[in-house]
Amino acid sequence: xxxxxKVIAIIAEQAVLEPSDVTMDSTLESLGIDSLGLVESIFAxxxxxxxxxxxxxxxxxxxxxxxxxxxxxxxGIEKLVTEQAA
Amino acid sequence: MRRVVITGAGTVNALGQNVPDTLEAMRExxxxxxxxxxxxxxxxxxxxxxxxxxxxxxERFNRQQLALYDRFTQFTxxxxxxxxxxxxxxxxxELSARAGVVLGNSGGGMTTLDENYRSVYEEGKNRVHPFVVxxxxxxxxxxxxxxxxxxxxxxxxxxxxxxxSNHAMSQAFQMxxxxxxxxxxxxxxxxxxxxxxxxxxxxxxxxSKDACRPFSANRNGMVQGEGAGxxxxxxxxxxRKRGATILAEVVGxxxxxxxxxxxxxxKMGAARTIAGALNDAKITPDQVGYINAHGTGTAAxxxxxxxxxxxxxxxxxxxxxxxxxxxxxxxxxxGTGAVELLACIMALRDGVIAPTIGYEEFDPECALDxxxxxxxxxxxxxxxxxxxxxxxxxxxxxxxxx
Numbered sequence: 001x002x003x004x005x006k007v008i009a010i011i012a013e014q015a016v017l018e019p020s021d022v023t024m025d026s027t028l029e030s031l032g033i034d035s036l037g038l039v040e041s042i043f044a045x046x047x048x049x050x051x052x053x054x055x056x057x058x059x060x061x062x063x064x065x066x067x068x069x070x071x072x073x074x075x076g077i078e079k080l081v082t083e084q085a086a
Numbered sequence: 087m088r089r090v091v092i093t094g095a096g097t098v099n100a101l102g103q104n105v106p107d108t109l110e111a112m113r114e115x116x117x118x119x120x121x122x123x124x125x126x127x128x129x130x131x132x133x134x135x136x137x138x139x140x141x142x143x144x145e146r147f148n149r150q151q152l153a154l155y156d157r158f159t160q161f162t163x164x165x166x167x168x169x170x171x172x173x174x175x176x177x178x179x180e181l182s183a184r185a186g187v188v189l190g191n192s193g194g195g196m197t198t199l200d201e202n203y204r205s206v207y208e209e210g211k212n213r214v215h216p217f218v219v220x221x222x223x224x225x226x227x228x229x230x231x232x233x234x235x236x237x238x239x240x241x242x243x244x245x246x247x248x249x250x251s252n253h254a255m256s257q258a259f260q261m262x263x264x265x266x267x268x269x270x271x272x273x274x275x276x277x278x279x280x281x282x283x284x285x286x287x288x289x290x291x292x293x294s295k296d297a298c299r300p301f302s303a304n305r306n307g308m309v310q311g312e313g314a315g316x317x318x319x320x321x322x323x324x325x326r327k328r329g330a331t332i333l334a335e336v337v338g339x340x341x342x343x344x345x346x347x348x349x350x351x352x353k354m355g356a357a358r359t360i361a362g363a364l365n366d367a368k369i370t371p372d373q374v375g376y377i378n379a380h381g382t383g384t385a386a387x388x389x390x391x392x393x394x395x396x397x398x399x400x401x402x403x404x405x406x407x408x409x410x411x412x413x414x415x416x417x418x419x420x421g422t423g424a425v426e427l428l429a430c431i432m433a434l435r436d437g438v439i440a441p442t443i444g445y446e447e448f449d450p451e452c453a454l455d456x457x458x459x460x461x462x463x464x465x466x467x468x469x470x471x472x473x474x475x476x477x478x479x480x481x482x483x484x485x486x487x488x
Contacts, residue, residue, distance in 0.1 A: 036349060039291050052131075057291040058307040058385040 003081060004074045006048060011070060014041045024071040038067065045073075051080045089322035090262045091488060092333040092431065093175070096168025098161045099313030099415045099425050100136035104168055108425075109432050111414065112440040113461045118415050119298065119309050126281040132293045135279050136311025136416025153217050155230065156195030157277035161314035161421075162227035163234065166271055170235055173318040174330060175269060177236045184267050186239035187228045188258045189316075190250030190274025192420030193283065195222030200280040231271055231316075239267050248380070250274050251315065251423030252473035252481035256339040258319045259483075268321050273424035275314030284310065290349075292384050298417070300381035300410035300442050301388050301456040303449035308382045311416020315424025334434050335486040337468070338367025344478030351387050351474050356394035359480040363470060364398070367484035371399040374406055374484075375466025376433040378426045379456075380474045381410020381442065382417055389451040391472065396454070407464065409457040413444040423473040427483070430469040434487040437465050 001009075005019070012019040015031040022031065028038055035057060042053050053076075055065050066072040095105050100118030102108035111118065122135045143152060143160055155163070177185050198221045205211045220226060225243040232241045240261065244254040251274030258272035278284070287293055287310060294307035325332060340362025344355035364371060380391055388410075396403045411429045418425055429440040438461055445458035471483045 039289075042291070043289070055291055056294075056306055058294070058305065 003049070003078050007045060007074050007077055008070065010044045010048060011041055014044070022070060024069070024074070026070045028067060045077060049077060049081050051077070051084055053080065087263050088265055090259050090319055090336045091322050091325050092317050092336065093320045093325050093330045094169035094171070094173030094318035095333060095428060095431060096165035096172070097313065097315045097425055097428060098138060098164045099315070099418065100138055100311055101415050103138070103141065103164070105428060108428060109436070112411060112429055112432060113438050115441045115443045115460055116414060117443055118311070122279060122284065124280055130281070130284055130288060132284055132288050132295055134296070134309055135284070136309065136418070137279050138313055153215070154221055156198045156221050156226060157312070158191060158195060158275045158314070159227040159230055161277060161312070162189065162275040162316060163230055165273065165275070165314040165316035166231045166235070169316045169318050170271065173320065175318060175320070181268055182236050182238045184239050185237045185269040185271070186261070186267060187231045187237050187241040187271045188244060188254045189228045189231070189272065190244050190252070190254035190420045190424065191224050191227060192245055192247050192250050192276060193278045194224040195226065196278045196283045197280045198222040200282040203282065227275055235271070237271060245420065246479040247475035247477055248417070248419055248422055249473040249475035249479050249481045250420035252471065252483055253341060253479070255317070255319070255423065255427070255483055256341055256481055259336050259339055262319055262321050268324050270319045271316060272319055273314065273316040273427070274421040275424070276419045276421040277312045278419060279310060279312045294383065297444050298383040298413045299444040299446060300379065300383045300413055301392070301449060301452040302445045303447035305383045305385065305388065308384055308412070309416045311412070311418045313415070313418055313425060314421050315428060317424070317427065332488045334431050335488045336483065337369070337486045338363050338484035339482065340366055341481045343480065346478055348478070349476050351390040352478060353390050353393045353397070355478055355480050356391055356472070356474050357397045359482045360394060360398045360470065360472065363482040363484045367468070369468055369484065371402045371406070374468045374470055375464060376430065376439055376469040377406060377408040378429045378469065378471045379408050379410040380472045381412055383410070383412060387474065389449070391474065392452040392454050403454060407439050407455050407457050407462065409440055409442040411440050413442055423471060423481070427471050430471050430485050433466055433469050434485060437463055439464055
């Protein structure tokens with residue numbers, strides 16, 4: 001399973017949707033994921049890829065990790081996974 | 087209904103190990119938040135807190151006591167000794183039966199839990215000390231206070247996360263107000279600064295790695311503290327007849343629940359509680375000179391709290407001073423309202439308003455007089471103390487200058 005598919009599966013589970021309902025331009029808000037759901041999704045992603053995501057719920061816009069869309073989250077995870085492998 | 091006054095105060099927290107030292111630190115706007123020191127701290131991403139340093143438990147308690155006293159109980163007993171000594175009360179005969187202990191606490195003996203889990207899970211030991219349970223139970227502190235001072239009336243622990251102490255003090259107030267008790271030992275304590283305690287909070291992603299900056303636009307989360315605040319609440323006539331020194335009068339309280347979200351605060355819930363406390367105290371917003379804010383330094387709390395104060399106070403919102411002392415002593419969770427009540431007493435009795443330190447940048451969503459960085463002198467008549475807990479449980483107390 002690619003990083004993209006795995007991230008989509010995690011987000012879909014959190015949103016109680018089918019992975020096919022989650023598109024790259026979906027936002028967490030459009031999927032109905034609230035702040036607690038976001039923190040839980042990040043935890044699930046960290047566990048799945050064994051990485052640490054730099055995210056503080058107090059300043060979501062300012063953290064290095066962009067959560068504005070599914071695409072940006074996937075890109076962020078791909079970067080972190082590559083960095084960790086390096 | 088009986089009037090209720092405060093005739094004793096005690097504390098141990100990151101700013102000081104008694105009331106005078108704590109108030110001096112608040113006046114000077116000192117920060118008690120430092121690098122955490124305990125085993126495995128290097129495995130945490132959050133490594134600061136309002137930890138009590140230079141505290142040698144062996145100097146304060148003997149070996150038999152320490153076998154039974156978790157850190158939160160130690161802090162409580164030290165604060166209770168100071169408060170009761172100041173009040174001058176001796177609990178014998180009828181007074182003993184009409185006096186109790188209601189304390190706030192959230193985590194119980196977290197250090198005891200942490201150490202014993204470590205020994206059975208990590209070190210693989212199959213035996214723990216026989217007193218683990220009586221040491222970690224949330225009511226241990228209240229029970230030891232009752233035993234040390236012969237308090238034989240109603241005693242129990244209130245647990246409502248960050249509002250625990252305010253709920254406890256509201257309960258103690260009611261017991262005297264309604265004529266059920268003559269004196270109550272009340273307040274609260276917390277000690278979660280151990281690896282497991284901070285690790286759990288880290289998971290929620292609301293903690294700051296560098297500082298607690300309530301109401302400042304660049305705030306980035308809460309910082310935990312530890313310690314205790316304990317007060318003697320006494321029926322006014324009882325205190326007057328024996329010529330006790332009265333620190334302040336407790337004139338009202340309110341408790342509400344948001345009934346909406348397990349972590350997100352509600353403006354409506356906070357506003358209902360603030361308005362309820364004013365109503366209970368039979369005062370209007372323009373009579374209030376100071377509010378000790380819940381002011382956790384999270385994005386969500388501070389803007390919600392300011393909006394709630396603005397709603398209730400209307401025009402007077404621009405005049406009332408509101409500060410969060412958490413930037414100095416950290417967030418004591420179940421003990422926080424108790425330590426913060428000291429700032430209200432200082433405002434009423436000494437005319438000194440504790441500042442919100444760490445304030446760096448104006449936030450239009452927190453556009454109130456937050457007494458930034460430096461204490462201020464002001465003569466005020468009434469003060470409020472806010473506490474809004476996870477779980478949507480709120481409690482606000484109203485105090486009057488005596």
